[in-house]
Amino acid sequence: MNPKSKQIENYIEAHIEVYLERLRRACxxxxxxxQNRGLEEMAELCVEMLKDIDVDAELVRANGPPxxxxxxxxxxxxxxxxxxxxxxxxxDPLDEWETAPFEAVIRDGKFYARGAADNKGAIVSRIxxxxxxxxxxxxxxxxxxxxxxxxEEVGSPHLDQFVDRHADTxxxxxxxxxxxxxxxxxxxxxxxxxxxxxxxxxxxxxGADTDLHSALAAIVANPVWRLSWALNALKGSDGRVQIPGxxxxxxxxxxxxxxxxxxWDYPESETRDLYGIDGFLGDLSGERxxxxxxxxxxxxxxxxxxxxxxxxxxxxLPREATAKLDFRLVPDQSPEEIVxxxxxxxxxxxxxxxxxxxxxxxxxxxxDPEHPFxxxxxxxxxxxxxxTPAVLPMMSGTGPVHVLCGQFGVPIATxxxxxxxxxxxxxxxxxxxxxxxxxIKYIVALLDEFAA
Amino acid sequence: MNPKSKQIENYIEAHIEVYLERLRRACxxxxxxxQNRGLEEMAELCVEMLKDIDVDAELVRANGPPxxxxxxxxxxxxxxxxxxxxxxxxxDPLDEWETAPFEAVIRDGKFYARGAADNKGAIVSRIxxxxxxxxxxxxxxxxxxxxxxxxEEVGSPHLDQFVDRHADTxxxxxxxxxxxxxxxxxxxxxxxxxxxxxxxxxxxxxGADTDLHSALAAIVANPVWRLSWALNALKGSDGRVQIPGxxxxxxxxxxxxxxxxxxWDYPESETRDLYGIDGFLGDLSGERxxxxxxxxxxxxxxxxxxxxxxxxxxxxLPREATAKLDFRLVPDQSPEEIVxxxxxxxxxxxxxxxxxxxxxxxxxxxxDPEHPFxxxxxxxxxxxxxxTPAVLPMMSGTGPVHVLCGQFGVPIATxxxxxxxxxxxxxxxxxxxxxxxxxIKYIVALLDEFAA
Numbered sequence: 001m002n003p004k005s006k007q008i009e010n011y012i013e014a015h016i017e018v019y020l021e022r023l024r025r026a027c028x029x030x031x032x033x034x035q036n037r038g039l040e041e042m043a044e045l046c047v048e049m050l051k052d053i054d055v056d057a058e059l060v061r062a063n064g065p066p067x068x069x070x071x072x073x074x075x076x077x078x079x080x081x082x083x084x085x086x087x088x089x090x091x092d093p094l095d096e097w098e099t100a101p102f103e104a105v106i107r108d109g110k111f112y113a114r115g116a117a118d119n120k121g122a123i124v125s126r127i128x129x130x131x132x133x134x135x136x137x138x139x140x141x142x143x144x145x146x147x148x149x150x151x152e153e154v155g156s157p158h159l160d161q162f163v164d165r166h167a168d169t170x171x172x173x174x175x176x177x178x179x180x181x182x183x184x185x186x187x188x189x190x191x192x193x194x195x196x197x198x199x200x201x202x203x204x205x206x207g208a209d210t211d212l213h214s215a216l217a218a219i220v221a222n223p224v225w226r227l228s229w230a231l232n233a234l235k236g237s238d239g240r241v242q243i244p245g246x247x248x249x250x251x252x253x254x255x256x257x258x259x260x261x262x263x264w265d266y267p268e269s270e271t272r273d274l275y276g277i278d279g280f281l282g283d284l285s286g287e288r289x290x291x292x293x294x295x296x297x298x299x300x301x302x303x304x305x306x307x308x309x310x311x312x313x314x315x316x317l318p319r320e321a322t323a324k325l326d327f328r329l330v331p332d333q334s335p336e337e338i339v340x341x342x343x344x345x346x347x348x349x350x351x352x353x354x355x356x357x358x359x360x361x362x363x364x365x366x367x368d369p370e371h372p373f374x375x376x377x378x379x380x381x382x383x384x385x386x387x388t389p390a391v392l393p394m395m396s397g398t399g400p401v402h403v404l405c406g407q408f409g410v411p412i413a414t415x416x417x418x419x420x421x422x423x424x425x426x427x428x429x430x431x432x433x434x435x436x437x438x439x440i441k442y443i444v445a446l447l448d449e450f451a452a
Numbered sequence: 453m454n455p456k457s458k459q460i461e462n463y464i465e466a467h468i469e470v471y472l473e474r475l476r477r478a479c480x481x482x483x484x485x486x487q488n489r490g491l492e493e494m495a496e497l498c499v500e501m502l503k504d505i506d507v508d509a510e511l512v513r514a515n516g517p518p519x520x521x522x523x524x525x526x527x528x529x530x531x532x533x534x535x536x537x538x539x540x541x542x543x544d545p546l547d548e549w550e551t552a553p554f555e556a557v558i559r560d561g562k563f564y565a566r567g568a569a570d571n572k573g574a575i576v577s578r579i580x581x582x583x584x585x586x587x588x589x590x591x592x593x594x595x596x597x598x599x600x601x602x603x604e605e606v607g608s609p610h611l612d613q614f615v616d617r618h619a620d621t622x623x624x625x626x627x628x629x630x631x632x633x634x635x636x637x638x639x640x641x642x643x644x645x646x647x648x649x650x651x652x653x654x655x656x657x658x659g660a661d662t663d664l665h666s667a668l669a670a671i672v673a674n675p676v677w678r679l680s681w682a683l684n685a686l687k688g689s690d691g692r693v694q695i696p697g698x699x700x701x702x703x704x705x706x707x708x709x710x711x712x713x714x715x716w717d718y719p720e721s722e723t724r725d726l727y728g729i730d731g732f733l734g735d736l737s738g739e740r741x742x743x744x745x746x747x748x749x750x751x752x753x754x755x756x757x758x759x760x761x762x763x764x765x766x767x768x769l770p771r772e773a774t775a776k777l778d779f780r781l782v783p784d785q786s787p788e789e790i791v792x793x794x795x796x797x798x799x800x801x802x803x804x805x806x807x808x809x810x811x812x813x814x815x816x817x818x819x820d821p822e823h824p825f826x827x828x829x830x831x832x833x834x835x836x837x838x839x840t841p842a843v844l845p846m847m848s849g850t851g852p853v854h855v856l857c858g859q860f861g862v863p864i865a866t867x868x869x870x871x872x873x874x875x876x877x878x879x880x881x882x883x884x885x886x887x888x889x890x891x892i893k894y895i896v897a898l899l900d901e902f903a904a
């Protein structure tokens with residue numbers, strides 16, 4: 001342990017109130033990308049908070065809200081990328097919040113606010129860590145390039161434009177500290193090394209010009225049946241996706257990845273209780289459950305809407321039916337390939353009448369548990385959290401890992417201050433204050449790894 | 453022709469503005485049974501309008517909204533039943549209405565309002581007809597018993613209670629002038645002699661306690677998939693219902709019924725144009741198309757709702773999925789038998805988790821084209837419309853024919869003021885003003901048949 005490390009930990013503990021006030025200030029600024037609300041103000045607040053700790057920060061403008069770009073020149077040979085996002089999810093259903101989402105409140109050792117876990121807690125923990133480190137060292141042991149975007153919650157539609165302009169810099173980065181993460185349902189810290197990809201499509205079937213009396217179902221085709229049959233062709237009750245070629249690009253799990261998966265003690269019963277389910281999909285458990293969560297692609301119906309949905313009965317033959325599907329992809333599936341396979345398959349199955357509208361997808365990236373950067377992240381976590389963290393080669397969710405890092409071969413490791421009960425995206429989002437403090441110490445410990 | 457008949461026709465034409473104002477008043481009162489909206493007010497308005505023309509009218513109360521019961525003592529040996537309903541369908545999707553659904557508007561010779569065709573236009577046409585007849589005759593040539601219920605659009609769940617209390621009277625009725633009807637796409641008048649039955653069910657599949665992040669679709673069952681697979685088990689793309697026993701009770705078409713069907717010149721191309729479809733279900737045409745429309749049972753999805761349906765994308769694993777289905781039944785299928793078959797089949801197919809909520813169904817009734825009452829109805833139509841009407845042994849829609857008439861052996865013939873483009877149940881419901889006037893004359897002509 002670096003001799004100054006204990007001093008820094010004491011310094012952090014002495015500054016808790018200051019740090020919580022910083023977090024409160026960051027969470028007080030609404031910044032909902034889906035509603036284009038408060039993004040400019042939040043970006044400016046990020047710049048101000050970075051400048052306050054002597055990080056050279058600017059707003060990079062292109063299409064979409066500005067990207068906050070920070071730079072710190074250190075004395076090491078390497079450059080670390082920090083990736084975060086300053087936007088948050090919408091706050092509805094508002095009436096389920098116990099306190100207002102943008103008025104941070106601490107209750108029972110928990111800090112409640114929209115963005116506390118996802119992702120402002122992580123941003124502020126990093127700000128506090130850099131400040132604490134620089135209060136005890138003349139320089140950081142690495143250069144830092146810090147990217148804080150404002151559209152992560154809507155799929156980072158303009159991040160590729162930023163990346164294109166900064167590709168030469170990004171290519172030379174050693175590794176990236178990814179935006180978020182935290183603890184599982186048993187309080188164990190988790191580090192993820194990648195993200196599943198995503199393809200989001202809207203499927204639509206159309207019938208007559210208008211809704212008709214359902215008596216006509218005897219002679220007029222019903223688009224709800226058409227869409228239901230088309231969906232059934234995509235995936236049957238065995239759970240396997242039927243689109244030809246869908247699994248062709250799926251890469252085998254490497255021995256190191258499988259070893260990491262085996263070392264992961266997944267909290268099955270706690271997770272079932274949390275979600276209120278009797279069992280997992282297909283009665284999965286143990287290694288197969290973990291493998292499905294981390295390495296299986298999915299074909300999920302996120303919404304299906306057609307016809308009458310009100311109280312009582314209405315006998316109508318609906319004019320159209322719409323389903324929204326998300327496919328989570330694993331290496332080396334690509335959203336462009338899958339949407340082409342989907343179109344060809346629906347045509348071949350007689351569903352050329354079913355329209356597909358695809359949004360820009362994201363490519364999957366999985367990581368290497370044996371990479372030296374992963375090992376640094378693990379050692380830092382062991383020091384701060386007092387246990388060996390779980391290492392997940394890929395998280396089950398999606399983020400722009402490929403566009404920012406994966407395409408340049410830059411490895412990532414997540415670092416966040418949330419936990420499995422944080423309700424990111426939901427009402428009453430919160431973090432434990434203790435996890436926020438540990439998150440600050442973790443970033444310091446990670447910097448120490450590079451000073452060694 | 454009765455010598456006074458021409459005088460009555462002139463009288464009707466001189467009173468068009470008064471009659472349209474009556475209809476406007478009836479349509480201005482919302483009366484949506486599915487939402488329990490305005491039913492009491494509408495029932496009282498019916499009583500008031502009947503009393504205004506000296507019909508002895510009262511509200512009969514039991515469970516559900518009141519039944520309007522009117523009586524006129526005539527000088528004939530026979531008693532005719534008039535059946536109508538004062539309730540209407542919900543008005544959604546509201547934004548597709550060109551004018552507000554309960555503010556009647558006349559445009560281009562058409563009268564637009566929810567209920568114009570189904571069924572307030574028919575009610576008001578009968579009121580005007582009785583008034584016009586009694587302005588020229590001392591008595592009606594028949595006794596009239598007039599039943600106007602308020603739950604037809606939700607399957608008449610309490611009409612059996614009314615019928616039980618008035619069974620002795622209903623049993624002695626000669627025949628019934630059924631609630632609605634009108635013209636086909638070529639302007640030819642149609643008379644129907646029965647109704648398909650109905651079974652309406654809500655199917656529901658449930659997943660986790662709350663909506664989850666869709667990344668969890670890798671390990672948590674999605675109720676939208678469950679429901680979609682269950683639906684697919686009910687009916688495949690060949691259109692045949694897969695529920696074992698579903699077709700077992702279907703009776704053969706009688707020779708007289710088949711003759712009536714053959715004489716029916718179904719306006720195929722006009723109907724396709726009207727609905728904006730390229731072809732009929734399964735490329736049906738000719739005799740098979742007519743037979744399907746009149747004599748085929750159906751399994752229709754009236755609504756399917758689950759998860760996210762807003763703009764853009766939301767990656768969610770929905771907590772539940774709900775579908776509403778209507779089955780149109782033909783003699784001698786029974787809703788009680790079909791729902792039992794449905795439950796057994798879903799269980800056998802592994803869908804015991806899919807909940808079924810069935811509403812009270814309705815039994816099917818088909819009629820005899822050779823019955824003397826049918827012939828009277830045909831002659832009246834020939835006089836008013838100037839052509840031989842189509843006679844349909846059963847209509848493709850549903851009504852409580854069995855409970856009110858069929859179980860007592862009372863024959864029915866429809867009489868209404870709509871046409872195939874009336875959009876009953878849909879946005880912009882309307883009738884032709886000219887059809888409304890002819891509908892009044894038709895009731896007068898039918899009364900004349902009994903005076904002869």
